[in-house]
Amino acid sequence: MSVQTTAKTSRPDPPRRTGTSAAARWRALRRRPLVTTLFPFAVVIAVWAVVAELGVFPSAFFVGPATVADSLLTSVQRGILPAYIVDSLTRLAVGTGVGLLVGVALGFLIGLNRHARRFSWPLLLFFQAIGDIAWLPIVIIWFGFSLTSVTVVIVYTVVFPLIISIVAGLDAIPTNLLRAASSLGASRWRMFWEVYVPGALPGLSSGVRTGLGYGWRALIAAEIIIGTSGVGFMMFDARRQGDVSHVFVGMAVLGVLWYMTDALVLAPLEKETVERWGLVEGIGR
Amino acid sequence: MSFLTVDRLNQVYTDVYTNEHTVAIDDVSFTIPAGEFVSLIGPSGCGKTTVLNIVAGFVEATGGAVQLEGVPVAGPGPDRGVVFQDFALFPWKTVLANVAFGLKMNGVGKAERQATAQEMIDLVGLSGFERKFPHELSGGMRQRAAVARVLATEPSIMLMDEPFASVDAQTRRVLQQEVLRIWDLRRTTVLFVTHDVDEAVFMSDRVIVLSTRPSQVQADIRIPIERPRSWTDMHTNEDFVSIRRELMGMLGVEGAEVAP
Amino acid sequence: MTMTHKIRTRARVESAAWFLSPFVVLLAAWLVAIPALDVSPRTFPSAPAVWSALVDQTAAGELIPHVLSSLGRVFLGAGIAVAVGVPAGLLMGMSAALSTFFSPLLRFSVALAGIAWIPLATLWLGYGNGAVVFVVFNAVFFAIVYNSMLGVRQTGTSLLRAARSLGASRWQMFWEVYLPGALPNIVTGLRVGLGFAWRGLIAAEIIATSTGLGYTLFLARQYYETDVIILMMILIGVLWLVMDRLLLAPFERRTIQRWSGERKARA
Ligand SMILES: Nc1ncnc2c1ncn2[C@@H]1O[C@H](COP(=O)(O)OP(=O)(O)O)[C@@H](O)[C@H]1O
Numbered sequence: 001m002s003v004q005t006t007a008k009t010s011r012p013d014p015p016r017r018t019g020t021s022a023a024a025r026w027r028a029l030r031r032r033p034l035v036t037t038l039f040p041f042a043v044v045i046a047v048w049a050v051v052a053e054l055g056v057f058p059s060a061f062f063v064g065p066a067t068v069a070d071s072l073l074t075s076v077q078r079g080i081l082p083a084y085i086v087d088s089l090t091r092l093a094v095g096t097g098v099g100l101l102v103g104v105a106l107g108f109l110i111g112l113n114r115h116a117r118r119f120s121w122p123l124l125l126f127f128q129a130i131g132d133i134a135w136l137p138i139v140i141i142w143f144g145f146s147l148t149s150v151t152v153v154i155v156y157t158v159v160f161p162l163i164i165s166i167v168a169g170l171d172a173i174p175t176n177l178l179r180a181a182s183s184l185g186a187s188r189w190r191m192f193w194e195v196y197v198p199g200a201l202p203g204l205s206s207g208v209r210t211g212l213g214y215g216w217r218a219l220i221a222a223e224i225i226i227g228t229s230g231v232g233f234m235m236f237d238a239r240r241q242g243d244v245s246h247v248f249v250g251m252a253v254l255g256v257l258w259y260m261t262d263a264l265v266l267a268p269l270e271k272e273t274v275e276r277w278g279l280v281e282g283i284g285r
Numbered sequence: 286m287s288f289l290t291v292d293r294l295n296q297v298y299t300d301v302y303t304n305e306h307t308v309a310i311d312d313v314s315f316t317i318p319a320g321e322f323v324s325l326i327g328p329s330g331c332g333k334t335t336v337l338n339i340v341a342g343f344v345e346a347t348g349g350a351v352q353l354e355g356v357p358v359a360g361p362g363p364d365r366g367v368v369f370q371d372f373a374l375f376p377w378k379t380v381l382a383n384v385a386f387g388l389k390m391n392g393v394g395k396a397e398r399q400a401t402a403q404e405m406i407d408l409v410g411l412s413g414f415e416r417k418f419p420h421e422l423s424g425g426m427r428q429r430a431a432v433a434r435v436l437a438t439e440p441s442i443m444l445m446d447e448p449f450a451s452v453d454a455q456t457r458r459v460l461q462q463e464v465l466r467i468w469d470l471r472r473t474t475v476l477f478v479t480h481d482v483d484e485a486v487f488m489s490d491r492v493i494v495l496s497t498r499p500s501q502v503q504a505d506i507r508i509p510i511e512r513p514r515s516w517t518d519m520h521t522n523e524d525f526v527s528i529r530r531e532l533m534g535m536l537g538v539e540g541a542e543v544a545p
Numbered sequence: 546m547t548m549t550h551k552i553r554t555r556a557r558v559e560s561a562a563w564f565l566s567p568f569v570v571l572l573a574a575w576l577v578a579i580p581a582l583d584v585s586p587r588t589f590p591s592a593p594a595v596w597s598a599l600v601d602q603t604a605a606g607e608l609i610p611h612v613l614s615s616l617g618r619v620f621l622g623a624g625i626a627v628a629v630g631v632p633a634g635l636l637m638g639m640s641a642a643l644s645t646f647f648s649p650l651l652r653f654s655v656a657l658a659g660i661a662w663i664p665l666a667t668l669w670l671g672y673g674n675g676a677v678v679f680v681v682f683n684a685v686f687f688a689i690v691y692n693s694m695l696g697v698r699q700t701g702t703s704l705l706r707a708a709r710s711l712g713a714s715r716w717q718m719f720w721e722v723y724l725p726g727a728l729p730n731i732v733t734g735l736r737v738g739l740g741f742a743w744r745g746l747i748a749a750e751i752i753a754t755s756t757g758l759g760y761t762l763f764l765a766r767q768y769y770e771t772d773v774i775i776l777m778m779i780l781i782g783v784l785w786l787v788m789d790r791l792l793l794a795p796f797e798r799r800t801i802q803r804w805s806g807e808r809k810a811r812a
């Protein structure tokens with residue numbers, strides 16, 4: 001359901017030729033994953049620098065990488081940015097944590113119990129359709145401009161994709177696998193832990209990705225609208241003061257944070273489980 | 286002394302959307318004595334899988350009864366080991382853990398179940414692949430693992446539903462001989478479903494032929510070929526050739542033999 | 546024939562009834578709970594209050610223009626994104642070098658698309674329609690380009706070889722092989738992108754305009770008009786479901802499911 005879970009194109013590398021020419025060395029280098037990933041960003045930053053240098057756009061709207069790096073450094077030195085990042089990440093972590101607890105429990109309940117599914121599925125589709133951000137106004141009325149409001153919205157955001165993906169994951173477990181387990185004498189409890197839980201993991205992992213993708217967007221929106229601290233607040237505050245370079249800083253920070261969540265948390269977990277078992281191919285790589 | 290009794294089995298499927306009824310099996314009865322290797326053949330869609338699923342306890346029959354050692358069958362259980370066409374190995378478990386699964390489910394201690402699993406893995410010729418995950422094995426190796434998994438729990442009967450249909454022709458012959466070799470060591474009762482006449486004749490003590498849907502037992506033929514059997518001399522074996530021709534005739538594929 | 550037809554119709558009516566029954570239960574609980582618990586209308590509105598808000602707003606001629614302006618923004622933004630994004634993605638996918646180059650950039654952009662652009666969009670385009678349409682466009686565009694490209698890359702090598710050996714020209718390859726081959730992925734991209742876009746729309750309307758569902762929703766908060774808030778939330782949910790069922794689902798059924806024979810759990 002999310003973009004990131006689409007399996008990668010796996011084309012075997014051609015046999016390595018042992019060339020010493022610069023072209024061959026470049027080709028070998030380009031096969032290194034880190035290089036293929038970072039090189040395009042280097043090119044984009046270079047183009048960005050040139051465009052800014054040429055003054056194609058007025059500097060009130062568009063600043064170069066040097067200016068952005070400068071703003072980044074000062075706000076790090078002043079301690080504003082680190083504090084805002086910690087604020088944002090804490091909100092996201094708390095919201096996601098609670099969302100995971102609720103979503104996983106409900107996901108398995110709805111996925112495995114026919115009556116629970118029949119009753120809750122239509123409601124689920126509807127509440128998922130309302131979308132997190134639409135809840136912001138009423139949540140603000142209930143809890144004020146507070147951390148609770150932000151958390152509630154993030155939990156709401158994370159829960160629905162999780163439930164839906166877990167149910168889809170459970171439905172996708174092949175019938176014969178369930179039959180094999182019960183014919184080998186698995187009790188209901190054993191079935192749950194040995195078959196349903198691992199079988200639902202591909203769904204769970206794609207649900208977490210989708211949920212987090214929506215979750216941090218909701219966070220940014222909430223920080224802009226509720227506006228007390230955090231990366232979203234910083235960006236919108238900068239925008240109000242016409243400080244375009246801090247808007248760019250915010251976007252770069254968001255991108256890097258997402259990338260790090262992916263590389264340091266999600267990808268390693270998936271590598272150890274669903275990828276290792278051959279259930280999905282290289283998620284998001 | 287019949288070991289497995291299938292008595293007047295009848296199965297009608299009802300389509301939940303259209304409420305249409307399909308009589309898959311009309312009236313099927315047969316018995317299997319202990320230690321016999323029996324194949325069930327018939328044209329595609331005649332209800333072979335249905336019969337096997339009922340014996341396995343996956344499907345509840347709309348009519349008739351199945352008894353194993355005099356006890357009516359109710360639901361799946363480790364006394365009837367099932368080998369599936371699509372292997373049905375747990376992707377999240379290593380070969381060793383897959384083979385040990387049934388023992389674990391029945392409360393066997395870790396050391397003991399690993400030892401037994403290892404024994405079975407050696408028996409089916411998968412030594413060295415214990416730590417691999419199923420997706421890292423070839424089709425033939427996966428089916429060996431699936432057979433080992435069933436053997437580990439020492440079922441009183443093995444049920445196999447076209448177990449070699451998804452491996453290549455070469456491997457299929459090797460596996461057929463392998464399964465016979467293992468079967469010869471233990472002489473577990475086997476109910477083997479296939480649509481491949483050669484396979485049925487080669488493997489079995491008896492071949493039961495089902496008619497087209499709604500199916501009944503059309504013939505029940507004993508295979509007097511001596512064991513151990515091997516593919517190398519099978520095509521010159523007179524019994525093999527004549528029984529094969531007879532069965533081909535029943536299934537309506539005589540034309541295949543006349544064709545150049 | 547008519548017999549089966551009748552049974553099928555009955556089955557459909559039955560499943561619709563099952564689908565609606567949870568909502569009936571929910572509505573009943575709502576009707577009973579608000580007076581029973583004596584909930585203040587400043588905290589949560591009663592069902593009749595929401596109904597009269599709907600009637601009042603419609604009668605005052607305020608509701609329809611807001612709905613239309615929100616929908617207009619979605620269709621405009623998403624339309625431009627599809628028109629530009631699909632060809633761009635397909636062309637990138639047709640070249641191995643281009644797709645290797647753009648892949649990490651696009652993944653990064655998809656992760657960032659939508660709401661995070663609101664500050665920049667309002668800075669560049671000012672508060673108003675332009676900024677909102679830009680946010681919608683941006684949310685759909687990156688998801689569509691990335692997925693179209695992936696779709697082409699995932700088209701089986703043997704399929705490409707078969708088409709080439711049957712004499713397809715480059716132009717024919719594009720129309721007959723790459724485009725249909727990538728369609729399932731394009732639909733996925735559209736779904737993901739629209740999901741981001743719809744949220745982005747509400748957020749952008751709250752922040753940057755004075756028309757639309759998001760604006761009305763947030764304005765009502767200032768006056769504690771919870772009846773209007775809940776009405777808007779229900780409208781937002783219903784509109785999304787209608788878009789999903791009437792536009793995306795049939796398209797998906799005609800492509801992904803038809804071609805692969807697979808039925809996925811609804812997500
Ligand atoms: N779950 C089911 N629901 C409805 N019809 C079924 C079901 N399973 C099998 N059938 C029908 O029953 C008949 C026998 O199927 P099966 O036992 O799979 O045959 P075989 O294994 O001999 O090919 C077929 O016509 C098939 O379409």
Ligand SMILES: [Mg+2]
Nearest residue numbers: 333334335447
């Ligand atoms: Mg079958």
